[in-house]
Amino acid sequence: MELELVRWLTENLPAHPLLRIGIGDDAAVLRWPTDGDLVVTTDGVTDEVDFILSETDPQLVGHKALGVNLSDLAAMAAEPVAAVVSLVLPRKGCGGRDAKELAIELYRGMLQLAEQFNVAIAGGDTNSWDGPLAISITAFGQVTQRGPLMRSGAKPGDLLLVTGALGGSILGRHLRVEPRVREALLLNERYELSAGMDISDGLALDASRLAAASGCGVALRLDQIPISADAVRLAACDRATPLEHALGDGEDFELLLTASPEVAEQIIREQPLGVPVTIIGECVDQRGLWKYGDQRQLLPLDASGYRH
Ligand SMILES: [Mg+2]
CATH class of the missing domain: 3.90.650.10 (PurM-like C-terminal domain)
Known part of the structure; x- marks a missing residue:
């Protein structure tokens, strides 16, 4: 599953000027745009806690998972730059979708929001298990000349x-x-x-x-x-x-x-x-x-x- 997903991601993640090496290598490489401070935040969402996957469009779940992280960058008055995505998928999939199809729908939701805010999806990790869907995202932003809002x-x-x-x-x-x-x-x-x-x-x-x-x-x-x-x-x-x-x-x-x-x-x-x-x-x-x-x-x- 992971190989097929990586292939899908390689074909569907848009290029980003700051993303030197994206999905497919051992780690992502980003060109940092300025010498300003880096702002990092991480937040996760879990099925049955933050949403009910069986009743929700998985694109919306992906949107939310990235959105809460971008909201934390906004809270610091930082410009979003990139995000990395860690998925733990239910092995059996959900709602007639297998785990790979579910992952792709989640990514579609994230990608729409990423495009809106010019965020590079720089990489990630995908696993599956017998438990519920969990998504953890770490987002990177840069402070403006005004500095962070605290x-x-x-x-x-x-x-x-x-x-x-x-x-x-x-x-x-x-x-x-x-x-x-x-x-x-x-x-x-x-x-x-x-x-x-x-x-x-x-x-x-x-x-x-x-x-x-x-x-x-x-x-x-x-x-x-x-x-x-x-x-x-x-x-x-x-x-x-x-x-x-x-x-x-x-x-x-x-x-x-x-x-x-x-x-x-x-x-x-x-x-x-x-x-x-x-x-x-x-x-x-x-x-x-x-x-x-x-x-x-x-x-x-x-x-x-x-x-x-
Ligand atoms: Mg907050």
């Missing part, structure tokens, strides 16, 4: 911003990950951001992580959180409210950013992205996660996030 730079008084709308990703967006790469690069280039990350485990939990990394607290303006239509739809058929979905659901893959009030208000005025940017709170001296009471006093907010 979680740790927020200061009390900074405003908290978010791209897009939150909650209910389980209705489909969790698979159709749209990594905010261009958005992060543009914002980091044009504005002085103090901190940033991507939201993968739910706004409440990830906001509390950003605050902890920055040594401050975060107070959310609950009435200003952009709630996705999916969160509203989901709330109609379970016991959580749309806001609870927006706060707690995982896998939004939107950007959570901080900036001084002047910069944040400029971003809001200019709305430079194709997706809306919204101010949803501020950084405060008191560590922890907070919401505002009726008298603008800080009340503790539960940071419970996404549970698989």
Whole structure:
């Protein structure tokens, strides 16, 4: 199976100017484009945890596996360059596809996204076993002249911003990950951001992580959180409210950013992205996660996030 797959990959992986030696040798060789710092991230997805393979188009699974990695590069405001892919396939295949056909469909999904962001699929490893499908991807990016965007730079008084709308990703967006790469690069280039990350485990939990990394607290303006239509739809058929979905659901893959009030208000005025940017709170001296009471006093907010 592996030989046939390698043949398919050799014929179907597009050339990339930075990829000197791709699939087929013992290791890949990349020309590193600048003398800037390399950003590396790795993330895996597994059948029955991150998706249900028997109910999902494997191209979407491939898309997601690469998308979550590109989202982490976006979170650092790094330009994606390359990725390596490790597949562990169910030996019996799935849904009428044998293991090789399954691998090819996964790769087709990855390749569409890789092309969109000019990422070289530099190589990988393929095995099969009697367990469920698991995909592990390591992605490489480069920082821009602005340097990496980190979680740790927020200061009390900074405003908290978010791209897009939150909650209910389980209705489909969790698979159709749209990594905010261009958005992060543009914002980091044009504005002085103090901190940033991507939201993968739910706004409440990830906001509390950003605050902890920055040594401050975060107070959310609950009435200003952009709630996705999916969160509203989901709330109609379970016991959580749309806001609870927006706060707690995982896998939004939107950007959570901080900036001084002047910069944040400029971003809001200019709305430079194709997706809306919204101010949803501020950084405060008191560590922890907070919401505002009726008298603008800080009340503790539960940071419970996404549970698989
Ligand atoms: Mg992340």
